[in-house]
Amino acid sequence: MIGVASFTDPRETALSSEREEAIKEKHEKLVKELSKEFEVLDINARLGKYSKDVFGINSVDEAIKAGRIAKSEGLSGVILGLWHWTESNLVTYFIREAEVPILLYTDGDPNWAGATCVTSVGASLWETSVNEYAKRHCRVIDDIELVKSWIRASEAVKVLSEGSLLLFGGTYTLGMEHLMDDLPGLKSFVGDFIMLDQYTIIKEGESVNEEQVNEFYEWLIKNTNVKFDGKMLTPEVLRKQIRLYLGAKKILESRKENIIGVSIKCQPELSEVYGVTACTIPALFPFDQDAFGKKPVIPTTCEGDIKGTITSALLYYLSGKPPLFGDIKYIDDDIVIIANCGASSLYYAKLSEDPYENLRSVTIQGQCQGKSGGAFTYRTPPGEFTVARLIRRDGKYYLLYFFAEGVEISEEIENKLKWGKQWPHTAIRNPLDKQEFINVMGANHLSLIPGDYTQELEFVAKIWGIEGVNLNDLLDVKKFLGS
Known part of the structure; x- marks a missing residue:
C-alpha cells in the first residue's frame, strides 16, 4: 500500500x-x-x-x-x-x-x-x-506514469525487505565465488535467508505417494513432448525428477515464512551424487501451473546464486511476470544468448498467458551433463525484455539493467549450438559491443522479464542507495568501467 x-x-x-x-x-x-x-x-x-x-x-x-x-x-x-x-x-x-x-x-x-x-x-x-x-x-x-513507476519500485523493495529466500543446498556451486555474498549485508535488500540441505527435497519427494507421481508423469507426457533415450532420460529418471519437484513444493508450502524466491544447488550433490538433475524445479516453480492446477509463481534460480535470486525476485514483484534466469552462453556485437543448464521458467517457451500453450512448445529430453535427467528444451520467441543483475565489486553493490529486443533463434544460430543444445535458449539484442558487454558483466547469470521496467529499476537502485548502471546508456557504462 x-x-x-x-x-x-x-x-x-x-x-x-x-x-x-x-x-x-x-x-x-x-x-x-x-x-x-x-x-x-x-x-x-x-x-x-x-x-x-x-x-x-x-x-x-x-x-x-x-x-x-x-x-x-x-x-x-x-x-x-x-x-x-x-x-x-x-x-x-x-x-x-x-x-x-x-x-x-x-x-x-x-x-x-x-x-x-x-x-x-x-x-x-x-x-x-x-x-x-x-x-x-x-x-x-x-508525470503520473513516472510516479507509477516509482510506486512499483517502492512496493517491490518492500516485498523483498519482508520476505525470505530459500536456498536448497546453500551457496555456492562449482567454485563460482561471485555466487557467494555477505548475507548480513544483503539483509538491507532481503528480509532473511533460509538454507536447507538438498536431502530434505529427496526425503520429502520419497514420501510422495505413487499415485501423485503417476498423475504428474502422465500430465507431462500429455502436455509436453517427452523424448526418452533409454540412458539419460528414462521413465524412472523422469519420475525421480518429479519427486524432487514435489518434495521441494511440499517444503515450500509447509514453511511459515514468506518465501519470495528459491535457489536450488543441483551440482554436484543432486546431478552427480544423487544421480539426477533437478531441472523440474527451475522449470515449474516460476510457472503458474502444474499437474494439480494453478499455483503461485516462485522466482527460482540455480547454483545457490544469491544475487541472481534477489534479481529474479525483484523483477517478478515489479512486473508480476515469471522471471527467466540463465547463463550468458554466447555474445557477439549483435546478440546475447541466455541459456540455463537444463531448465528455466516454462512461461518463456511461448510467452503465452495460456500455460498449456507454453507447455506444448516444450520438449523434455536427455541432459548433456550429470548422471541422468531430462532438460526442458525451448526457444523463446521474440519480444521486448528488461534484463537485470545485482552484482558486487570490491564490496560495493551495483544494479546492472537494460532494455532489450528479443531475437528469433534462426536456423543459422541453431546450427551453431552444440554444448547444451537441449537447454532453453533466449536471444536478445546486445545493447553494447561484445567487448564492452563482457567487461561490464559482474556475473555469468542474468534474469529477465517481458516489458520495459528500466525506469522502475532506476528507482529501485536509488531507494536501495546503490548505483544503477543502465547498459543502454554508454555514459553509465563508461563511468562503471572507469571507476
Whole structure:
C-alpha cells in the first residue's frame, strides 16, 4: 500500500481558500488516478483534513501525526503532494517519523509555486539528511506514469525487505565465488535467508505417494513432448525428477515464512551424487501451473546464486511476470544468448498467458551433463525484455539493467549450438559491443522479464542507495568501467 499526503503553507497570513481548494482538488485527482492500479492510503483523510478549512498539512503536530500514520500502516512509500508552498521542516518532521521512501510531486501548474516547493523541500532533505529516506528521496513533476513507476519500485523493495529466500543446498556451486555474498549485508535488500540441505527435497519427494507421481508423469507426457533415450532420460529418471519437484513444493508450502524466491544447488550433490538433475524445479516453480492446477509463481534460480535470486525476485514483484534466469552462453556485437543448464521458467517457451500453450512448445529430453535427467528444451520467441543483475565489486553493490529486443533463434544460430543444445535458449539484442558487454558483466547469470521496467529499476537502485548502471546508456557504462 502506498500513501499520499499533501502539504500547504502554515502561515496564517497566507491563508487562501482558493489555494486550499486547488490543493484539495489536485490531491483528490492524484489519489483517484493512483487508486486505479494501487492500494492507496489518503493520509489527509486520516487526519480529518477534508472537513477543515485548511486541507494541506500545515503544522508540526500534523506532520508528525502523518508520519506516524505512514509508519504504523507499513506503507511501501509515500507521495508528498507539494502543490504550492510549505515550510520544508514540516516534511523533515514527517520523514523522521515515517521512515519510508518518499517521492516529492507537483503537477507543474503555473498558477501555483509547486516547483519552488519541491526544490526547497528536496534541498532541505539533502541538507538535513535525517535518515536514508531523506537522502534518497525522489522528485517528479507533472508525470503520473513516472510516479507509477516509482510506486512499483517502492512496493517491490518492500516485498523483498519482508520476505525470505530459500536456498536448497546453500551457496555456492562449482567454485563460482561471485555466487557467494555477505548475507548480513544483503539483509538491507532481503528480509532473511533460509538454507536447507538438498536431502530434505529427496526425503520429502520419497514420501510422495505413487499415485501423485503417476498423475504428474502422465500430465507431462500429455502436455509436453517427452523424448526418452533409454540412458539419460528414462521413465524412472523422469519420475525421480518429479519427486524432487514435489518434495521441494511440499517444503515450500509447509514453511511459515514468506518465501519470495528459491535457489536450488543441483551440482554436484543432486546431478552427480544423487544421480539426477533437478531441472523440474527451475522449470515449474516460476510457472503458474502444474499437474494439480494453478499455483503461485516462485522466482527460482540455480547454483545457490544469491544475487541472481534477489534479481529474479525483484523483477517478478515489479512486473508480476515469471522471471527467466540463465547463463550468458554466447555474445557477439549483435546478440546475447541466455541459456540455463537444463531448465528455466516454462512461461518463456511461448510467452503465452495460456500455460498449456507454453507447455506444448516444450520438449523434455536427455541432459548433456550429470548422471541422468531430462532438460526442458525451448526457444523463446521474440519480444521486448528488461534484463537485470545485482552484482558486487570490491564490496560495493551495483544494479546492472537494460532494455532489450528479443531475437528469433534462426536456423543459422541453431546450427551453431552444440554444448547444451537441449537447454532453453533466449536471444536478445546486445545493447553494447561484445567487448564492452563482457567487461561490464559482474556475473555469468542474468534474469529477465517481458516489458520495459528500466525506469522502475532506476528507482529501485536509488531507494536501495546503490548505483544503477543502465547498459543502454554508454555514459553509465563508461563511468562503471572507469571507476
